[in-house]
Amino acid sequence: MLFNSIAFIFVFLPIVYLVFWWLETKSSRYIWLAVTGYVFYGWWDFRFCWLMLFSTLVSYFAGVAILKRETKEEKKIPMVLAITADLLLLGFFKYYNFFASSINSISLMFGIKTLPYFHIILPIGISFYTFHTMSYVIDSYRGTIKPTRNFFEFTCYVSLFSQLVAGPIVRFRQIEDDLENIDRAGQFSKFEEGIFLFLIGLFKKVLIADSIAAIINPGFDAISLMSSGGAWLLAFGYTFQLYFDFSGYSDMAMGLGFLFGIRIPQNFNSPYKALNITDFWRRWHISLSSWLRDYLYIPLGGNRLGSARRYENLMITMLLGGLWHGAQWTFVFWGAYHGVLLILHSWSQENLPLKVPKVLSQAMTFIAVVVGWVFFRCESLAQAFNLLILMVMPQSGLLPSKSGILILLILVCAGVVWKFPNSSEMPLRRKGFANIAVTFLFALSIFRILVNENSPFLYFQF
Secondary structure, three states, rough: OOOOOOHHHHHHHHHHHHHHHOOOHHHHHHHHHHHHHHHHHHHHHHHHHHHHHHHHHHHHHHHHHHOOOHHHHHHHHHHHHHOOOOOHHHHHHHHHHHHHHHHHHHHHHHOOOOOOOOOOOOOOOHHHHHHHHHHHHHHHHOOOOOOOOOHHHHHHHHHOOHOOOOOOOHHHHHHHHHOHHHOOOOOOOOOHHOOOOOHHHHHHHHHHHHHHHHHHHHHHHHHHOOHHHHHHHHHHHHHHHHHHHHHHHHHHHHHHHHHHOOOOOOOOOOOHOOOOOHHHHHHHOOHHHHHHHHHHHHHHHOOOOHHHHHHHHHHHHHHHHHHHHHOHHHHHHHHHHHHHHHHHHHHHHHHOOOOOOOHHHHHHHHHEEEEHHHHHHHHHHHHHHHHHHHHOOOOOOEOOOOHHHHHHHHHHHHHHHHOOOHHHOOOOOOHHHHHHHHHHHHHHHHHHHOOOOOOOHHHHOO
């Protein structure tokens, strides 16, 4: 089920909301949110609910086992077993055929085929809920949280439909207090803010991201025919499409959380205003970048073991971060590209303490990010390099169809991104003309949903 669908907006959400606030006890609300989370997830393919349930059971019982053990060594056993189970599950469904293909491409040079291929359907959201359960088990082992004995509370946390299939990656400790006090939440304390955030996300997705996608997708299918100007328009278009699509989802998730008394953390903080690449990763997909920092980069040694080791840790973290997004070499290369940028920035901070004007620093960072998104969007490295060659070597050719509208959309997006605060910084209570504008945009969004096919969020594929 999609947030930007008639079924969700006018059927699923009202029913879930009304029943939730009709129920009064903590356990009944846990069970209701857990059940509706499975219904929401199973709307796509109910068979894969069993995978999420398996991951939930493994992590829940690992937490209980950690709670019962005294020493770190004793606690480590259930932690390692749970993490191994999660990684095997994720590895098989998301990466098996990728690694099989990579190994077979080498072995076939010697006339042999090493590994078989399987027809594997990637379960939507598996990367997100796996990272949820892994962070829970690791935090339980570290003593950051006290594992819950309430199975329905934990199931509710894992299957919470507002952030289930595309994040943010919410850690248990970030919403633990809200879950513990879910029976005392005020129905209307955050109602207006929740509706407004949901609508802002809906506008971002339906009116901006999908409008850009309709223009640039045919262009990406015909890169060889594009001019250099057309190549830059495609790159800029995708840069804003991705941001408004994913930040739109995150806004909707935060808004839905408010409706049920749960404060889901901010996932974007005006990333295209970043002053450098390190600042960009503090602002973009905050839940993932902080997860990689806390559960991968710092355990590897972080910046505690000297410059060379710090550079190595940065590269490993970004390579795995790239691979997390998808089982393709384009994502691995994108991760490596950002690893190099982070290393260069870290090195320059130590060796070239130059002061760069803010506007220039922001522009350089933005262009570097745009170049990286080329690898993120293209279906192969060859296609990505062809587009980059067009961008750096002037060449005649075509512009994307409706290029005038695309340029207008890019300019509007740039103005919104650089001149306006992000959603979390906006005043969430509106009066007068603002209410009229929001109502009009909502009607326009519903009309667009009705006349167009439902458009999945880009991060569903990850």
